[in-house]
Amino acid sequence: MKLHNLEAPASHKNRHRVGRGQGSGRGEQSGRGHNGQKSRSGSKLKPWFEGGQMPLQRRVPKFGFKNPFRTQYQALNLDKVSNFIEAGRLTETITVADLITCGLLDDKQKVKLLGSGEIDKKVSIEVHANSGSAKEKIEAAGGSVSIVK
Secondary structure, three states, X not given: XXXXXXXXXXOOOOOOOOOOOHHHOOOOOOOOOOOOHHHOOOOOOOOOXXXXXXXXXXXXXXXXXXXXXXXXXXXXXXXXXXXXXXXXXXXXXXXXXXXXXXXXXXXXXXXXXXXXXXXXXXXXXXXXXEOHHHHHHHHHOOOEEEEOO
């Protein structure tokens, strides 16, 4: 016995040969049952078809409006910024490119600065949007927030 001869017992299954007589166990109707749409040839039902019953996607109530043109922002809290500054991964002048390189932001995403947490360092930061509380806390620490297009 060599390595190339080894084979798991169930690694190769024989295919079912349907329609080859009653002795095969899959003769006569070939495992399709007796009558009905799925027993005929050419039957192509969609997986979500429910036999003419009102489909689930139409039964479920729908409400509200989703604006396809909305701008989505990735949230960035002040406590996370201050932790990264204390760890030495960010300096006191922070741009969007700095946030991407240190892993706080995915590229091709806009960032919104939120005011959760405290910051005590003087920081000048560039973001796409900010909350009022975040701007107040940064300006109270002596820093500045600038909006990038």
